[in-house]
Amino acid sequence: MTEFTQGVCHDGAAILKDGEPMTIEEILKALRVGDREATGFQAMCEAWERLEQIVGFDTGSRRVATTLNAVEQITKGLSFHRMRLANVTRQQEWPGYDQTDTTFKALEVCGEAGELAEAVKKMVRAERGIAGSTAKLEAVADELGDVIISADLLAAHLGIDLASAVAKKFDKTSVKYGLETRLGAAEEEPEA
Numbered sequence: 794m795t796e797f798t799q800g801v802c803h804d805g806a807a808i809l810k811d812g813e814p815m816t817i818e819e820i821l822k823a824l825r826v827g828d829r830e831a832t833g834f835q836a837m838c839e840a841w842e843r844l845e846q847i848v849g850f851d852t853g854s855r856r857v858a859t860t861l862n863a864v865e866q867i868t869k870g871l872s873f874h875r876m877r878l879a880n881v882t883r884q885q886e887w888p889g890y891d892q893t894d895t896t897f898k899a900l901e902v903c904g905e906a907g908e909l910a911e912a913v914k915k916m917v918r919a920e921r922g923i924a925g926s927t928a929k930l931e932a933v934a935d936e937l938g939d940v941i942i943s944a945d946l947l948a949a950h951l952g953i954d955l956a957s958a959v960a961k962k963f964d965k966t967s968v969k970y971g972l973e974t975r976l977g978a979a980e981e982e983p984e985a
Contacts, residue, residue, distance in 0.1 A: 873945070873956035880945050898947040905943045909936035 810819070884890050893901075912932045919927035948955040960976040967975050 873954075873959075876942070876945055877949060877955070880942060881949055884946060893950075895947070895950060898943070898950050901943045902940065902947055905936065905939040909933065909940050912936045 912928045912935075915926055915928035916930060916933055917923075918925050919929070945955055948958065963976045967973070
């Protein structure tokens with residue numbers, strides 16, 4: 794009998810069929826043409842519901858159309874691969890990009906991390922009523938985005954697959970501290 798479960802693969806949530814991640818196409822096909830009374834189909838819907846709880850996605854029911862919509866929304870989300878393609882493409886448009894090297898890119902990551910710390914400090918200042926300039930969560934989110942973008946540019950420059958690096962480090966830390974949650978080794982994504 795086919796077993797459907799939920800899991801995390803690469804840089805996103807996944808439905809697993811007998812332990813192997815299903816492609817979005819396979820999920821959509823099963824939802825569109827699957828025998829909605831079959832045990833396997835029900836198990837896949839139940840796995841999807843458990844996945845919704847884990848990743849905070851709420852369709853509110855097991856209706857196929859709603860579940861299809863949720864699957865399609867997740868597939869349109871950001872991935873490490875999409876970010877890398879856009880990042881490298883935009884970088885080539887950036888005046889002076891050809892003058893950047895490893896040192897410059899590493900300093901860029903540090904600078905963005907400093908700006909993130911400053912935004913957090915200003916947000917905490919506002920929360921505690923301390924005099925001085927303040928910031929909101931939106932500013933922290935913007936700076937956090939800059940840290941991720943600059944880290945990806947450094948990784949691209951060094952030939953590091955960021956999705957694999959994050960998954961490996963996440964799992965290594967889980968093993969080190971005896972935690973059960975794992976991302977699983979991310980498969981190599983095509984480089985831009």
